[in-house]
Amino acid sequence: MSENESGYGNAAELPLRERKKRATRQRISNVASALFRERGFEQVSVAEVARAAEVSTMTVFNYFPRKEDLFLDRIPEAVEVFSGAVRHRAPDETPLAALRRLALELLDRRHPLAGPDRGFPDFWEVVADSPALRARGREALEEIENALAESIAETAPDTLDPALTAALTVAAYRTVYVTTARRVFAGEPAESLVDDHRARVCAAFDALERALTPA
Known part of the structure; x- marks a missing residue:
């Protein structure tokens, strides 16, 4: 990748x-x-x-x-990192809290899984030009979602709907990523978007917590 x-x-x-x-x-x-x-x-x-x-x-x-x-060589890493954050979280930490922490840690490290970096446009232009790569990208999101659902079900059995939690989390993360990506493609420097990206990550997890936490 x-x-x-x-x-x-x-x-x-x-x-x-x-x-x-x-x-x-x-x-x-x-x-x-x-x-x-x-x-x-x-x-x-x-x-x-x-x-x-x-x-x-x-x-x-x-x-x-x-x-x-x-080309999409970080797929196994993404599956391992996101499901691992849930499996290896602290006893008093919820799955969503662990995933929020992971997302912010990846952003602090400027990890490619956190958001677009300087090499982003060149990379995604190759993906955009290839139906096979676009299809594999969609499969990768499903793999991450399934691994997350499994890890949540196994480690947080009181979660009302692990599959729904995983699906919404992946969708929220993807939405934040894509929003930043579009701005990078439009010419804004990736580094200038870090603070806004962080704020939208936090807002996304705030929304997930409100939607998925039992009343």
Whole structure:
């Protein structure tokens, strides 16, 4: 998804073999992303990515089961990060509070999952030009929503409707993200929108709390 190293998990604490695997995965994704930006997603084959990354086609598919995942490479991270925030929250913290905290922490770190950054327009232009990538993006939202619903159901069984909570949370997060994205596409510097983005994240979670907290 970006040329930055994927951020889920603490890489420094991983065994050497796992660190090497992550480095290989990131290198393949970076090579693929550069080719897709240069020529378009549909015009680049997996075999070309493999040659440019100096690995076999089988190796590419070992790391990325689908071609689309070479570019949208943060999907597993998004699923893990958002569902993990619910699963590993403090005993006195609600799922929505944990997700709010996560959203603000990601924004403070300028993480790509938090909102558009300086490389955003180039990235999403590739997605916009590819029906396959757009379809994979929609599937990714469903994967995140399903993982969230499962984590809420398992760790907060008193939640009235875990599936509804997950669906509304994903929709709210996406709406805030898309609003900022449109402004970046219109030419506003991403960094100048951070405070407004933060305020809209908080407003979205305030609305979710009001809508989903039993009276």
